[in-house]
Amino acid sequence: MAQRTVAIGSSVGLHARPAALFVEAAQGTGLDVEIGRPGEEAVDAASILGVMALGAKHGEEVVLTAEGDGADEALDSLVELLARDLDAEG
Amino acid sequence: MSGDTRTGVGVSPGTVAGPVVQVAPPVRPPADEPMPTDSGAAVDAVLGALAAVAADLDERAAAADEHAAPILKATALIARDKGLAKSAGKHVGAGKGPANAIAAAVEEYAAQFEALGGYFAERVTDLRDVGSRAVAAVLGVPAPGVPTLDGPSVIVALDLAPAETAALDRTKVVAIITEAGGRTSHTAILAAQMGIPAVVQLHGATEIPEGTVVAVDGDSGEVTLDPDMELIEAQRVHRERRAQALAGVEGPGTTKDGHAVALLANIGGVDDAVAAGAQDLEGVGLFRTEFVYLSATTQPTVEEQAEIYRKVLEPFPGRRVVVRTLDAGADKPLAFANLGEEENPALGRRGLRLCQAMPQLLDSQLEALAIAARETGADVRVMAPMVATAEEASWFAARVKAAGLPKSGVMIEVPAAALRSRHVLEEVDFGSLGTNDLAQYTMAADRMEGELSDLLDPWQPAVIDVVAAACAGGEATGKPVGVCGESAGDPYLALVLTGLGVGSLSMAPKKVPAVKLALSLHTLDQCRELAEVARGARSATEARDAVRAAANPELTAVL
Structure with missing residues (x-):
């Protein structure tokens, strides 16, 4: 199982637009990706409601996990996405 | 009959x-929905309804403009959410019918979002909208909202x-x-x-x-x-x-005896600016800049703002455009400039008060406006909202000057600023009465409270008295005072305001011709008499009726 930890880059946290972009990217991997706080129960990264309900704030660390072929590559791209300030990008 | x-x-x-076409209210699931006899079919009904809502939202997103499309797409993502479908499925398993299962699943998430507060809580509206549409789809009733006409x-x-x-x-x-x-x-x-x-x-x-x-x-x-x-x-x-009567009036606003009253447009975006620019009016008396910020989650850059202001100013080379700087606060929160929840947003840190807490917000707006003004040749004058004191006016004027903009002004919407207009106006080049907020603060009646419409009537004699106080300060300092609330667009009230000494009236552009006609039928002295009539009345209704009765019958006949 692949696993990554990343701090949320978006200045207003993982809500609305950043959450939508992340969920679409997670769906695009075709893998079962989960996201959660370290040590807490994770949620399905393909669920916009689940991801928004996490309420991850700017700078807060989250753990991503995925299984299957290409899991490492998939998580690397998602980590890169979360680390960016998605709000600042237009 | x-x-x-x-x-x-x-x-x-x-x-x-x-x-009549009735706009369907939000749909609620029936309390007596029977328990599903075939839970597989009930789950299918739930999934089918959510998929139909998602497809409908996608279709509307494709037809929507650049502002509405991302919102509709994000809402479609909610309708397609696996977690929501799974949760509704569980409720079916526990014996709920499809409509109630959807509603219960939606409320579970809504409760989580509300507990998170802030921006997350705002998404609850979208979530409930999806729920309401899906419930309507399950029940086979019209979707809430405006139907296709x-x-x-x-x-x-x-x-x-x-x-x-x-x-x-x-x-x-x-x-x-x-x-x-x-x-x-x-x-x-x-x-x-x-x-x-x-x-x-x-x-x-x-x-x-x-x-x-x-x-x-x-x-x-x-x-x-x-x-x-x-x-x-x-x-x-x-x-x-x-x-016919309205088509006959053209040119700048003036009374029968030639006293000029500038007639201007209230605008809130690029489309409004283009439409108003093509009309026979002297410029813009209120450009609300909030639209530049409200959909943004981070503060727009100076260049991004300048690009928008250029488009707004372009139709007005050589004509005046009065720009109200950012009027945000707890009731119109910005993602990037939020001072936290307030008990009483209308009386809180909004307008200039917010900008004083975050001066960089104002400075970047002024910088962008200065760039756009230079490039378009529009006669740009900026004014600050929610000014109450001369110190605030002076603080604002200094920043406007530093940005290289030629003229600064203040909105007069707080009774304090009207009562002390002599000192407030000394600090700036002009004042503009925002009569909607001025009525709210004078009458201590919430603008959003429909039941208080009578108290918020701009004909309330107390409100007219406060306007008169502001005009007295204008006369003493020689600074022009205009009106940019909706009351400027009431032809009879426009006569009263002119009589009180107001020099410009800004309104929805569609209202300009009727006001122009009203002015052309009365002399300045007659306007002054009408102002006395209004101030002599005991109530808003009495003031309105008395002025109507005293006005030129030629006006009453066509309005």
Whole structure:
């Protein structure tokens, strides 16, 4: 199982637009990706409601996990996405 | 013979008749929905409804403009959410029918979002909208919101959400009636901008059967059910006479004896600017800049702002454009400039008060405006909202000067600024009365509270007195004072304001011709007399009636 930890880059946290972009990217991997706080129960990264309900704030660390072929590559791209300030990008 | 006539509050002038189209209210799941006998079929019904809602939202997103499309797409993502479907499925398993299962799943998530607060809580509206649509789909009833219109229609609703009003098909909606709402509600302002007759606060409006023909009078607020031919004909004749009289006035605003009163437009975006630029008016008296910020989650850069301001200013080379700097605060929160929840946002850190806490926000706006002003050649004058004291006015003027902009002004919407206008206006180049907020603060009545419409009537003698106080300061300092609230667009009140010493009137552009006509029929002295008549009245109704009775009958005959 692949696993990554990343701090949320978006200045207003993982809500609305950043959450939508992340969920679409997670769906695009075709893998079962989960996201959660370290040590807490994770949620399905393909669920916009689940991801928004996490309420991850700017700078807060989250753990991503995925299984299957290409899991490492998939998580690397998602980590890169979360680390960016998605709000600042237009 | 005509059926019954009811009276609401007329908020956008004009007379018209047409069939009623009721805007469906949010759909609730039936309390007596039976337990599903076949849970597999019930789950399918849930999934089918959610998929249909998602598809419908995607379709609307494809047809929507660049602002609405991302919102609709994100909402579609909610309808397609696996977690939501799974949760609804669990509720079916526990014995709920499909409609109640969807509603229960939606409420579970809504509770989580509300607990998170802030921006997360705001998403609850979208979530409940998805739920309401899916429940309607399961039950086979019309989706909530404005239906697709087949022809000219009178839209009737309890109240319209801003998004619903903005999305109305202007080619088919001939009038708007709401049972709630107020004089300065969003519906009222938008209807006036669109030039569609509108009546708010009409009791029992939502019970008028679909398809009933109603005659709407947006001036008097009268709505007649099943009007007879005589009334429809009278309205038609009146409409023609009015159009004819209004077509005859052109050029700058002036009284019968040549006293100039600049007639200007209130605008809130690029489309408004282009439309107003093409009209016979002298410029813009109120450019609301909030739209530049409200949809943004981070502060727009100076260049991004300048690009938008360029588009707004372009239609007005050599004409004046009065720009109100950012008027945000707890009631209109910005993602990137939030000072936290407030008990009482209307009295909180909004307008200039917010900018004083975050001066960089104002400075970047002024910088962008200076760039756009230079490049377009528009006569840009900036003013600050929510100014109460001379110190605040002075603070603002210094920043405007530092940005290299030629003229600064203040909104006079706090009674304190009106009462002390002599000192406040000394600090700046002009003042502009925002009569909607001025009425709210003078009468201590919430603008959003439709039930308080009477207190918020701009004809309230106390409000007129406060306007007079502001004008006295203008006269003492030699600084011009204008009005940019909706009251400037009431032809009779425009006469009173002119008589009080107001030098410019800014309104929804559609209202300009009637005001121009009113001014052309009265001398400045007559306007002063009408102002005395208004101030001598004991109530708003008395003031309005007395001024109407004392005005030139030629005006009364066509309005």
